[in-house]
Amino acid sequence: MDFQPSEAELRFQQEIRATLAACLPPDIRARAERSALFSADDFRRWLAALDAHGLAAPNWPTAYGGRDWTPTQRLIFGRELGALPAPWVYPFNIAMIGPVICAFGSDAMKQRFCAPLRDGSILFCQGFSEPGAGSDLVSLRTSAVRDGDDLIVNGQKIWTSYAHISDWIFLLARTETNPKPQQNLSILLIDMKSPGVTVRPIVSIDGQHHLNEVFFEDVRVPADNLVGQPGDGWTQAKFLLGHERTTIAGIPEAQREFRALQAFARSGDFGPLADCDWHAREATRLEARLEALNMLEARTALDPEMQGLHFASMLKVAGTEVQQQIDDFAIRILGPGIGGVAPESVRPGGNPAEPGLPGTAALAGRFFYRRAATIYGGTSEIQRNVIARALFAEAGERA
Ligand SMILES: Cc1cc2nc3c(=O)[nH]c(=O)nc-3n(C[C@H](O)[C@H](O)[C@H](O)COP(=O)(O)OP(=O)(O)OC[C@H]3O[C@@H](n4cnc5c(N)ncnc54)[C@H](O)[C@@H]3O)c2cc1C
Incomplete structure (x- = not known):
């Protein structure tokens, strides 16, 4: 219920x-x-x-x-x-760095950034992942070394969504040299126009430019742009990832997409499809999963006992898997109507025709891009590790 x-x-x-x-x-x-x-x-x-x-x-x-x-x-x-x-x-502003600044930033940082983050006069991107440091984020190598009132940043980030349209980046970098690697990281706010920042595009399988590599070469950043205390970046990153994963779960959006598909399947053009056994079985299965997700979302939102980071992981795994199942369902219903499943960019001369459901021309692109939903924000395997560790710890406490 x-x-x-x-x-x-x-x-x-x-x-x-x-x-x-x-x-x-x-x-x-x-x-x-x-x-x-x-x-x-x-x-x-x-x-x-x-x-x-x-x-x-x-x-x-x-x-x-x-x-x-x-x-x-x-x-x-x-x-x-x-x-x-x-x-x-814009989740990089609202669900990610905004809450971190509110919780950990200095008063001056809150004064400077909160309003422009809210009204979109600045857009941020997320500089966490590096080549060789995605799931194992703690091993990242981008460094920020103190030089007077500044920090000098060197290194490379990858898969940086929307870096090419962003004004600022929140960067996880190595600032300390403690034996415990988790205590070496800090989050810095860096103006993308700073000398030494270079953005290179990565075009993804949907033919679009969402992703980038970002290079930092002797980038000078005022030390005041470090969030909270040096070495607190890992704590802040875990706080941020909890917010990010809940947002990526996208349960209400998945409900909307599923309802639109169902309305289309019943709309007449595909009338017989809505009545066939295959369609009824798949639709019922998806509907049940969405309903279960709704309940999980409501429980994590309303039950004070269900607030650990592993609940965000549960929502992320289940939400992204349902998103991909909805895309599979959509492509199987509409595939012929959109000229096959390949986006125009990988299907030269393809016809992005709209067979009736608004947005169907974009469905193939979405189908391909959303293969990444079980990777970004932390892969499903990593989420399952987080969930397993929490459940083991709970079982240990009960024993
Ligand atoms: C479309 C897209 C957008 C992205 N946007 C951003 C962004 O804006 N900013 C940003 O910082 N990053 C972004 N990322 C990066 C994303 O967070 C990483 O790709 C992700 O964390 C996985 O890291 P990796 O690619 O290095 O893979 P790896 O960590 O090398 O993993 C490879 C495989 O090994 C598995 N694996 C690794 N470790 C374990 C383990 N301990 N247990 C079980 N299995 C394991 C993984 O599940 C995966 O299947 C984006 C990625 C994509 C695809």
Whole structure:
């Protein structure tokens, strides 16, 4: 069973739904309904529109633009937001570095960054992974060495999503030389226009440019741009990854995608398909998984006992697997209608025809790109390790 909202919570839901719908710029909504590709300007305008209504970062502390909502109101808001065809509420700003700055940053850092993070006047990217340091993040080699009032950064990051449209990067770097590697890391905020920063594109299998390599050569960064205390970066990174993984789970968005597919399958063009055994079996299986995920999400949001990092891992594994299952289902229903499964970029001369469901031309690209959902934010194997360790520890405590 999901949760049972009160009358007041139902009114809150109606208000949030109406406000969100009213503040989403119509051209961005139209683009969201057609395809999943957004420009930096779309991300900025959506953040600015939400921020104007106090809705860009409701989960932050109230002192920095958050809302004094109950856990149920937060859950309702997340579901309403996910149900809307809209760009991401730029997670690098809102779900990742924003909460870290609010929790660990100096007052001056909060003053400087919180408002522009919320209203999209600056966009951040995430500089954690390196060649040879993805799952094993602690072994990263990018260094930041103190030189007077500055730190000098050298090294390389990889798979840096949206570095090419970002104004700033939050970088996990080695600043200390303790015997315990976890105590050697710090998070630095670096202006992407700093001399010595180079961004090189990586084009992914969907033919799009989301990813980059970022190189740092003697980049001078004011020491004040280090978040919290030197050597606290690993603690901050784990805090950030918990937020990141819950966001990647994307359960309300998966619900929306599944509902759109079902509506299309029943719409007439594919009428017989909606009635066939295969379709009914697959749809029922997906519906049951989504319902189970809804319950897990509600429990982790509402139950104070279910707040450990491993719950974020559970949501990430289950949410990303369902996203991929929805894409598989979509491609099997619509594959012929979109001229096969290959995106145009890997299918020269392909026809990105729209057979009726808004966004179907983008489905093949999404299908390919979302193979990565069980990798980014930490692979499913790593999440299962996190879950297993927590369950073993719990079992040990009970024994
Ligand atoms: C589309 C995409 C976007 C990304 N965006 C960003 C970003 O914006 N910023 C950023 O910093 N990073 C980003 N990443 C990087 C991502 O976080 C890493 O790819 C991920 O953590 C895995 O690291 P790796 O690629 O080095 O693989 P590896 O760590 O080398 O893993 C290879 C394989 O070994 C398995 N494995 C490794 N260690 C273990 C273990 N202990 N137990 C069991 N299995 C194990 C993994 O599960 C995987 O199957 C992105 C990645 C992708 C694909």
